[in-house]
Amino acid sequence: MAETQQQAASSPSGEPRTPRGRRTRRALLDAAILEFGARGFHATGIAEITRRAGVASGSFYTWFPSKEAIFRAVVADLSARVRDHVAPAVRAAPDGLAAERAALESFLGFVRSNPQLYRIIDEAEFVAPDSYRAHYEGAVARIAERLRAAAARGEVRADVGELEAWALVGMNVFLGLRYGIWGTGESPAEVAAAANRLIVEGLKPRRG
Amino acid sequence: MAETQQQAASSPSGEPRTPRGRRTRRALLDAAILEFGARGFHATGIAEITRRAGVASGSFYTWFPSKEAIFRAVVADLSARVRDHVAPAVRAAPDGLAAERAALESFLGFVRSNPQLYRIIDEAEFVAPDSYRAHYEGAVARIAERLRAAAARGEVRADVGELEAWALVGMNVFLGLRYGIWGTGESPAEVAAAANRLIVEGLKPRRG
Amino acid sequence: MAETQQQAASSPSGEPRTPRGRRTRRALLDAAILEFGARGFHATGIAEITRRAGVASGSFYTWFPSKEAIFRAVVADLSARVRDHVAPAVRAAPDGLAAERAALESFLGFVRSNPQLYRIIDEAEFVAPDSYRAHYEGAVARIAERLRAAAARGEVRADVGELEAWALVGMNVFLGLRYGIWGTGESPAEVAAAANRLIVEGLKPRRG
Amino acid sequence: MAETQQQAASSPSGEPRTPRGRRTRRALLDAAILEFGARGFHATGIAEITRRAGVASGSFYTWFPSKEAIFRAVVADLSARVRDHVAPAVRAAPDGLAAERAALESFLGFVRSNPQLYRIIDEAEFVAPDSYRAHYEGAVARIAERLRAAAARGEVRADVGELEAWALVGMNVFLGLRYGIWGTGESPAEVAAAANRLIVEGLKPRRG
DNA sequence: GATGAATGAGTATTCATTCAT
DNA sequence: AATGAATGAATACTCATTCAT
Numbered sequence: 001m002a003e004t005q006q007q008a009a010s011s012p013s014g015e016p017r018t019p020r021g022r023r024t025r026r027a028l029l030d031a032a033i034l035e036f037g038a039r040g041f042h043a044t045g046i047a048e049i050t051r052r053a054g055v056a057s058g059s060f061y062t063w064f065p066s067k068e069a070i071f072r073a074v075v076a077d078l079s080a081r082v083r084d085h086v087a088p089a090v091r092a093a094p095d096g097l098a099a100e101r102a103a104l105e106s107f108l109g110f111v112r113s114n115p116q117l118y119r120i121i122d123e124a125e126f127v128a129p130d131s132y133r134a135h136y137e138g139a140v141a142r143i144a145e146r147l148r149a150a151a152a153r154g155e156v157r158a159d160v161g162e163l164e165a166w167a168l169v170g171m172n173v174f175l176g177l178r179y180g181i182w183g184t185g186e187s188p189a190e191v192a193a194a195a196n197r198l199i200v201e202g203l204k205p206r207r208g
Numbered sequence: 209m210a211e212t213q214q215q216a217a218s219s220p221s222g223e224p225r226t227p228r229g230r231r232t233r234r235a236l237l238d239a240a241i242l243e244f245g246a247r248g249f250h251a252t253g254i255a256e257i258t259r260r261a262g263v264a265s266g267s268f269y270t271w272f273p274s275k276e277a278i279f280r281a282v283v284a285d286l287s288a289r290v291r292d293h294v295a296p297a298v299r300a301a302p303d304g305l306a307a308e309r310a311a312l313e314s315f316l317g318f319v320r321s322n323p324q325l326y327r328i329i330d331e332a333e334f335v336a337p338d339s340y341r342a343h344y345e346g347a348v349a350r351i352a353e354r355l356r357a358a359a360a361r362g363e364v365r366a367d368v369g370e371l372e373a374w375a376l377v378g379m380n381v382f383l384g385l386r387y388g389i390w391g392t393g394e395s396p397a398e399v400a401a402a403a404n405r406l407i408v409e410g411l412k413p414r415r416g
Numbered sequence: 417m418a419e420t421q422q423q424a425a426s427s428p429s430g431e432p433r434t435p436r437g438r439r440t441r442r443a444l445l446d447a448a449i450l451e452f453g454a455r456g457f458h459a460t461g462i463a464e465i466t467r468r469a470g471v472a473s474g475s476f477y478t479w480f481p482s483k484e485a486i487f488r489a490v491v492a493d494l495s496a497r498v499r500d501h502v503a504p505a506v507r508a509a510p511d512g513l514a515a516e517r518a519a520l521e522s523f524l525g526f527v528r529s530n531p532q533l534y535r536i537i538d539e540a541e542f543v544a545p546d547s548y549r550a551h552y553e554g555a556v557a558r559i560a561e562r563l564r565a566a567a568a569r570g571e572v573r574a575d576v577g578e579l580e581a582w583a584l585v586g587m588n589v590f591l592g593l594r595y596g597i598w599g600t601g602e603s604p605a606e607v608a609a610a611a612n613r614l615i616v617e618g619l620k621p622r623r624g
Numbered sequence: 625m626a627e628t629q630q631q632a633a634s635s636p637s638g639e640p641r642t643p644r645g646r647r648t649r650r651a652l653l654d655a656a657i658l659e660f661g662a663r664g665f666h667a668t669g670i671a672e673i674t675r676r677a678g679v680a681s682g683s684f685y686t687w688f689p690s691k692e693a694i695f696r697a698v699v700a701d702l703s704a705r706v707r708d709h710v711a712p713a714v715r716a717a718p719d720g721l722a723a724e725r726a727a728l729e730s731f732l733g734f735v736r737s738n739p740q741l742y743r744i745i746d747e748a749e750f751v752a753p754d755s756y757r758a759h760y761e762g763a764v765a766r767i768a769e770r771l772r773a774a775a776a777r778g779e780v781r782a783d784v785g786e787l788e789a790w791a792l793v794g795m796n797v798f799l800g801l802r803y804g805i806w807g808t809g810e811s812p813a814e815v816a817a818a819a820n821r822l823i824v825e826g827l828k829p830r831r832g
Numbered sequence: 833g834a835t836g837a838a839t840g841a842g843t844a845t846t847c848a849t850t851c852a853t
Numbered sequence: 854a855a856t857g858a859a860t861g862a863a864t865a866c867t868c869a870t871t872c873a874t
Contacts, residue, residue: 852859
């Protein structure tokens with residue numbers, strides 16, 4: 001961002017400097033999301049991406065240095081999208097426990113309308129392990145931060161930490177898989193309610 | 209024509225009919241677990257598997273019809289191994305809640321000593337989706353069954369069901385990922401204790 | 417035939433010396449005719465032949481030294497069969513011209529009930545060119561011999577020779593292909609009549 | 625999105641869009657004719673074709689989707705070549721009977737200088753049966769058409785039809801095999817004369 | 833003689849990447 | 854920037870043949 005000198009004249013694999021370049025790069029990225037989501041990394045060829053994007057195969061390398069590079073870009077794109085989709089719901093929640101419930105419900109909605117999410121993020125475990133790890137550590141960090149704040153406000157136990165955050169992410173991910181991808185009958189609200197009851201009251205039978 | 213037509217000769221991709229065949233098939237399977245676990249499905253060639261198994265490349269197809277087929281066999285093998293590893297710990301637990309805690313602790317131990325587990329199972333999402341689904345639905349079914357029994361004994365809330373089972377599997381899987389693969393400082397017992405506290409008491413602050 | 421000493425104890429790839437051996441060899445040959453006829457030389461594996469014959473794959477080499485060898489045996493078998501099928505019809509004919517007509521009619525009948533004939537004989541052009549050549553030169557030689565005899569009896573022109581015999585074989589082969597394999601509406605008698613008219617009277621318009 | 629979506633980039637296995645592409649495609653086709661003619665379909669590898677054409681092995685698939693596809697193209701190419709070679713000779717003939725004689729003579733010349741013809745066309749019976757059939761049905765159709773016209777002019781019997789055309793094709797093919805491939809002493813003119821005498825006067829002894 | 837397993841050379845095809853216009 | 858053709862390494866799978874029992 002600071003340096004501007006290092007950009008070569010043709011800016012191969014760099015940021016577009018013209019409107020035409022911008023359009024081409026974005027078309028490739030959008031095409032890649034669809035293709036990777038539908039067929040997976042290994043079954044998708046550069047040719048499929050360029051065909052869908054409507055550009056010549058050679059043009060791909062003007063904007064991305066490799067297939068792996070565009071995959072990373074796709075993961076980052078999706079990762080940011082989930083985050084941004086869930087954030088407002090969390091902000092609107094009255095307290096910490098409600099926030100987690102809202103986060104899950106919002107996440108389930110996102111998954112339903114973006115079923116490629118899992119195929120792409122999960123495949124990153126093999127194609128770009130660091131992107132994969134970054135995605136989930138980001139999710140954990142956000143939950144952990146929220147829990148810390150809620151603990152400070154006395155809304156949750158004071159000793160909850162990273163471990164609990166991981167557990168919650170795991171719950172959410174699997175409920176998302178079950179609800180959003182494999183498709184079960186429940187509504188997002190039902191799923192979120194059950195999960196909420198679990199994390200709020202645990203499994204123990206109610207006294208009294 | 210007169211005599212009983214003997215068994216259809218040879219058994220490509222079938223069950224071994226001799227001890228030698230049995231040994232070869234097993235050697236291939238073991239080699240495949242190691243290779244798929246270390247390099248992943250796409251980066252592993254039949255040649256690597258046969259080399260490690262100490263047989264000629266063509267011999268592979270005497271016992272498995274395709275690379276995908278041996279991958280499925282590997283998933284099934286591992287899936288059964290986790291199940292069998294966890295089962296005794298569960299049986300030894302005094303009650304339903306303790307059983308879940310013991311299950312997680314035992315699972316964490318398994319993951320630590322079989323770090324290929326995740327690479328292989330997770331990759332099945334792309335290579336053999338039905339095997340992947342079968343693996344997790346099996347895990348969920350076993351937990352759900354335990355919860356039902358525990359509920360009947362009054363050890364857990366009466367309304368817990370499949371949804372809770374999914375949530376618990378998700379928790380376990382992610383804690384396994386964190387503890388067993390990415391390696392954190394806690395002991396299995398610590399992790400299990402934290403998870404246990406969560407599912408037993410939830411996130412709510414203690415009253416009084 | 418003369419020597420009997422050269423036969424090894426196990427007579428690999430030789431003539432069977434026991435009833436069991438005789439049955440096995442014959443079963444392989446019959447299976448090969450069916451498989452080569454149905455799928456062609458290259459698409460047929462030894463495994464298909466042994467499977468259909470009901471023997472273990474290794475047993476094949478007890479009776480034939482190679483795939484090519486059994487193919488040659490199959491060609492010779494079929495070649496002899498056509499010859500023996502046509503011969504009686506020819507013998508029964510009253511004169512030379514009638515003999516050729518009868519030969520074609522009989523040949524057409526053979527082709528209809530042995531549609532593998534063409535697939536196998538024709539493929540010999542590539543797999544065993546000498547067998548192929550031998551087959552057709554045999555057919556030509558028989559016709560040429562008949563024409564010579566007929567000429568001597570004054571039933572056909574005195575100057576007919578090898579060239580005419582080749583032409584007749586070509587006619588017969590293509591009429592057999594058309595009638596027997598690609599299946600046309602005419603009866604063998606019709607086809608034979610048309611061919612006969614052609615070789616008896618030529619194409620010239622009838623005078624008067 | 626706004627601008628006209630350009631042509632679907634790249635054209636694997638399509639028509640060349642540049643002179644360079646045109647040259648490469650043609651070089652592959654010529655190389656294939658020679659290799660298939662010399663070694664046959666199964667014994668010829670893509671590597672042989674590309675080596676002779678002077679291109680990288682992968683380039684083959686830029687222009688043909690499979691080995692079978694180029695074989696079909698080769699058959700069609702040769703088929704058209706025979707047709708175009710014979711046509712002028714036929715047109716120059718004074719009448720219908722002379723035309724058939726000229727056709728055979730011209731065909732024999734073609735076969736002599738293109739001995740690959742038989743290996744390739746005949747192998748099509750196994751590799752691409754529809755191409756094989758199309759080739760011979762085309763030849764028959766052309767002869768049948770000529771006979772019809774000749775009959776209309778009173779130059780041949782009025783009742784000649786498809787059957788006669790097939791018979792003539794068969795004669796020509798076998799005479800071509802004998803003369804052009806297996807090589808006999810006669811000249812094309814001699815062979816054509818004998819065939820002509822046969823189809824003009826038949827086998828019958830001359831009256832008088 | 834028969835069996836079933838082992839062998840390993842051979843090959844069509846794919847595809848990320850490069851390059852000349 | 855874009856195009857379309859060229860590149861060539863990589864690999865799953867086949868199958869005739871051999872061999873130990």
